[in-house]
Amino acid sequence: MAVKKRQRLGEILKDWGVISDPGIQEALEYCQSEGARIGESMMALGLAEEEDVTRALAIQHDMPYIDLDRNLINATELSLLPEDRIKRHQVIPMGRDEHNRLKVIITDPLDLDTLEVLRFMLNEEPVPCLASKAKVRAYIEQNVGTTLSVDEEVKHFEDIDEDDSSIDDEDLDEGDAPIVRLVSMLIAEAVRLRASDIHIEPMANRVRVRYRVDGVCAERDNIPKRMQGPVVNRFKILSGMDLAEKRVPLDGRIKMRIDGEDIDFRVSALPAYHGESIVLRILRPEAAKLGLEHLGLEPKQKALFDRIIRRPNGIFLVTGPTGSGKTTTLYSALNELNRPDRKIITAEDPVEYNFTGINQCQVREDIGLTFASILRSMLRQAPNIILVGEIRDLDVANVAIQAALTGHLVFSTLHTNDAPSALTRLIDMGVKPFLVASSVQAIMAQRLVRTICPDCKDVDPEPDPKILTLLGFSKEESKSTTFYIGRGCNACNGTGYRGRQGIFEMMEMTTHIRQLAFELAPLSEVRKAAVASGMSTLLDDGKEKIRHGITTPEELARITQEMDG
Numbered sequence: 124m125a126v127k128k129r130q131r132l133g134e135i136l137k138d139w140g141v142i143s144d145p146g147i148q149e150a151l152e153y154c155q156s157e158g159a160r161i162g163e164s165m166m167a168l169g170l171a172e173e174e175d176v177t178r179a180l181a182i183q184h185d186m187p188y189i190d191l192d193r194n195l196i197n198a199t200e201l202s203l204l205p206e207d208r209i210k211r212h213q214v215i216p217m218g219r220d221e222h223n224r225l226k227v228i229i230t231d232p233l234d235l236d237t238l239e240v241l242r243f244m245l246n247e248e249p250v251p252c253l254a255s256k257a258k259v260r261a262y263i264e265q266n267v268g269t270t271l272s273v274d275e276e277v278k279h280f281e282d283i284d285e286d287d288s289s290i291d292d293e294d295l296d297e298g299d300a301p302i303v304r305l306v307s308m309l310i311a312e313a314v315r316l317r318a319s320d321i322h323i324e325p326m327a328n329r330v331r332v333r334y335r336v337d338g339v340c341a342e343r344d345n346i347p348k349r350m351q352g353p354v355v356n357r358f359k360i361l362s363g364m365d366l367a368e369k370r371v372p373l374d375g376r377i378k379m380r381i382d383g384e385d386i387d388f389r390v391s392a393l394p395a396y397h398g399e400s401i402v403l404r405i406l407r408p409e410a411a412k413l414g415l416e417h418l419g420l421e422p423k424q425k426a427l428f429d430r431i432i433r434r435p436n437g438i439f440l441v442t443g444p445t446g447s448g449k450t451t452t453l454y455s456a457l458n459e460l461n462r463p464d465r466k467i468i469t470a471e472d473p474v475e476y477n478f479t480g481i482n483q484c485q486v487r488e489d490i491g492l493t494f495a496s497i498l499r500s501m502l503r504q505a506p507n508i509i510l511v512g513e514i515r516d517l518d519v520a521n522v523a524i525q526a527a528l529t530g531h532l533v534f535s536t537l538h539t540n541d542a543p544s545a546l547t548r549l550i551d552m553g554v555k556p557f558l559v560a561s562s563v564q565a566i567m568a569q570r571l572v573r574t575i576c577p578d579c580k581d582v583d584p585e586p587d588p589k590i591l592t593l594l595g596f597s598k599e600e601s602k603s604t605t606f607y608i609g610r611g612c613n614a615c616n617g618t619g620y621r622g623r624q625g626i627f628e629m630m631e632m633t634t635h636i637r638q639l640a641f642e643l644a645p646l647s648e649v650r651k652a653a654v655a656s657g658m659s660t661l662l663d664d665g666k667e668k669i670r671h672g673i674t675t676p677e678e679l680a681r682i683t684q685e686m687d688g
Contacts, residue, residue, distance in 0.1 A: 132161050135179040136171055146170045177230075177255040184232040186251055189217070191228075191258040193621070194614050201267065208244065209267050212237045213259055217252065218613060225249050230256040265382060302350070306357045309343075310388070310403070314381045316616065319405055319446075323358065325351050325398035336616070337573045337623050338446065351398055358401045362390035370394055374473075377403070389473065406475050415455050418448075419624035421667060424659070427629055428567070432456045432534075437564035438527045440514075442539040448571045448625055449536045450475065453510060456534060457481060460508060469510040470497040486512070498522040502531070511535040517553040524554060527562040541661065542566040542630035543649040546640045560637040568628040570661060570682050572674045575607055576615035583608035583675070590676045594666060594683070607672040624673060626664040626682070631656070 133147040142150075142165065153164040162180060165171040174190075181188035196217050201209070203216035203225060214237065215228040227241055227249045241249045309332065313321045318334035323346075325331075330346040346354060359366055362375025377388040389404040420428055431439055439456075441449045454476060457467060461480050472486035472494070482504070484497045494511060495518040501509060502522075513536050514520050527533045539545050545566045549559045583606040591601045609619025630636070630653045639649050654660065659667070665679040 130183055132176070132179050132183055135182055136165070136175060139175070139179075141171050141175050141179075173255045173257055177253055180232055181253040184253070186232055186253045187226075189228050189252045189254045191215075191254050191262045196262075196266075196613075204244070206267055208240075210263060212240060213256070213263065214241065215254075215259060215262060220250055226252055228252045228254045228259060230254065230259050261383070302353045302357050305346075305350075306354060306361070310377075310379060311381050312343075313403075314386060314405060317622075321401075321403040321405070323354065323401040325355075325395065325400060327397055330354065337618075337620055338571055339573070339618075355392070355399050355401055358390060358403070359392060362388070364390070364392060369399060387475075389475065415459055418452060418455060418627075419668070419673075420627060421659070421664065423657075424627055424629050424664075427565075427631060428456075431565045431631065432460060432532075434532060434564055436527055436530045436532055438523060438533045438535065438562050439564055440535055440537055440545050440566045442537045442542060442545050442566060442568045443570060444538060444540075446571070447569055448623075449569065450512075452567070452569060452625070453534050453536065454478070457508070457510060465507045466505065467508045467510070468501040468504060468506040469512070470494050470501065471510070471512040482506075494519045495522055498526065502526055502529075506531060508532045509534070513537070514549070514552075520549055520552050520554050524558050524562045528558075539568070541650070542568040542628045542658070543646055543653055546649060547646055550640075550643065556641050556643055560632075560640040563632055563640075565629065565631045567630070568661060569625045570665075571623040572626055572665060572668065572678050572682055573618075573620035574622045574624050574673050575675060576609040576612060576619055576621040578614040578621075579610040579612035579619065580607055580672070581610050582606070586676055590680045593680055594669075594676055595662065596666070596676075604670055605672070606669065606676060608675055619675075620678070624668065626661050626668060626679075628658065628661045628664065630658050 133142065133150070136142045137144070137147065146165070146168075150161055150164040150168060150170060153159065153168055154161055157164070157167075159167065162171075162176040166173055166176060178188050180186075194217070196215060200216055200218045203218075204214065204227075209215060213230055217226045217228055219225055225245060225247065229237060229251050230253070231237075232251070232253060238249070238251060309321065313334045316334055316336055318336050319338070320335040322333040322335070322340065323330060324333065325348075328348055330348060330351045332343040332346060333340045334343055335341075356366055359373070359375070361377045364373045364375045371394065373392040375390040375392075377390060379386055379388070384407075387406040389406060391402045391404075393400045393402075415425060415428065441452050443449050457469075457478065461467060461478065463480070466482070467480070468482045468484065470484050470486060474483045474485045477483065482501075484492075484501070486492060486494055486497065494513070494515065498509070498511060498519065499522055509523075509526055509531050511519060511523055511533065514523060523533050523535060537545050537548055539548050543566075545568075546559055546563070549563075550556055586601070586606040588601070596604070609615060609621075611617040611619045615621040632640075633652070633656050635652050636649060636656070639652055662679075662683055665674070665682065668674045669676055669679060
């Protein structure tokens with residue numbers, strides 16, 4: 124039987140477009156002169172990044188590649204090897220595979236000595252996986268031997284609670300090291316799990332902790348009731364809130380450095396029946412700078428979007444419920460338009476992300492700094508582009524429309540279910556129909572659907588026929604379409620989904636649609652005209668995402684049921 128010839132590292136990287144033939148030759152010459160390996164030579168010469176070389180080595184040696192930024196390893200898995208061995212050999216245990224073999228992350232596929240040590244220690248054959256040296260080193264420094272896990276911290280307090288009834292709440296202080304450590308670990312864990320929110324919710328006999336990951340809340344754990352006061356106070360101290368005020372809602376912000384990245388948190392405290400409920404909104408800087416190509420727009424939609432946002436004047440509205448990605452879409456548009464020859468001013472409540480080169484104004488209703496007053500003032504600043512966080516009332520709508528009619532490009536959001544409804548909503552607010560018809564350039568409705576985890580993506584042999592019928596797939600279409608599903612893995616925490624992408628409904632204002640708006644035509648007629656002019660509905664766009672293997676019928680059905688509700 125012929126042995127399969129191992130592909131060369133340079134060939135793999137060349138196939139990926141990372142390196143060229145002259146680059147490979149230069150690296151080979153460096154190898155000979157310095158006595159280094161080919162991968163090390165490429166990195167030393169700046170011809171390839173460490174992650175690219177590591178991925179290529181994993182393919183070359185037929186080993187799984189692990190990206191530690193995307194794979195969370197819990198405390199139980201880390202405890203499968205002694206801490207001193209993890210640090211000495213720079214290896215990370217990451218649970219067992221389907222054959223009950225221990226998977227261990229290493230940094231060098233040719234490090235046979237380390238593999239032999241692991242065999243001896245474990246008394247079994249480990250399954251080696253590969254990750255880059257830099258990420259393994261950073262992960263070990265961050266997670267091994269520094270602090271206890273969240274579970275162990277909570278268990279520590281539960282043990283105190285159970286074993287020592289003489290200890291009362293006054294013995295727990297929000298400045299105590301265990302409380303400080305627990306709160307820091309909760310925040311760091313949520314960030315590593317890609318959560319968008321942390322919910323601390325007091326109940327009758329416990330404090331529930333939930334993380335919202337990819338738009339879905341997952342219960343993390345319960346904190347003992349006796350820790351409620353100190354934990355809530357610790358969050359309030361971090362966010363600069365008044366500790367003595369427990370009767371009214373409070374807002375604050377936290378800035379923390381986690382895994383080498385500065386992360387902002389918007390914090391809200393709300394008095395509830397069993398105590399103050401705390402919610403932290405995690406604001407990642409890169410989330411607002413995705414770029415248009417990563418939003419999930421289909422090519423036809425992206426071309427229209429590009430064309431609309433480059434118009435010199437008019438209103439471009441993005442609609443959808445809270446948490447549907449409207450802000451990210453508008454920021455992506457502004458990021459695209461942010462050039463030295465354009466002046467951009469925003470009125471936001473609150474300012475979530477800071478952009479260089481854009482003048483951002485924070486709404487403060489308590490001192491009379493409202494959307495409308497900021498808008499009127501910003502028009503005297505001679506901007507080219509204006510972003511209004513939300514059109515909430517007639518006053519803001521009228522100023523925005525006047526700005527659009529006097530040569531400004533205005534971006535804003537509305538809370539409506541679909542694109543055609545935005546016209547009706549503006550008219551219901553009291554805006555004159557002829558002003559709506561003449562000022563609005565386009566309306567885009569959107570939702571976010573969870574995307575299938577690429578690490579455990581597989582063909583779904585038996586998609587639910589009821590769901591396919593609900594989504595409008597015909598029998599012939601169901602047979603000819605390949606449906607995919609996420610099986611659940613460590614990378615997606617067993618959910619089968621990782622990340623989210625938008626589904627969109629873009630309605631450009633044609634002469635016919637303007638006429639219908641002016642005549643106060645029924646919503647059904649406006650929608651019919653929009654579809655006739657080429658608009659894909661949210662459902663149609665979602666079905667296209669299913670055909671492309673991006674999401675599942677179950678996920679789209681969940682979103683469309685929310686839309687209908």
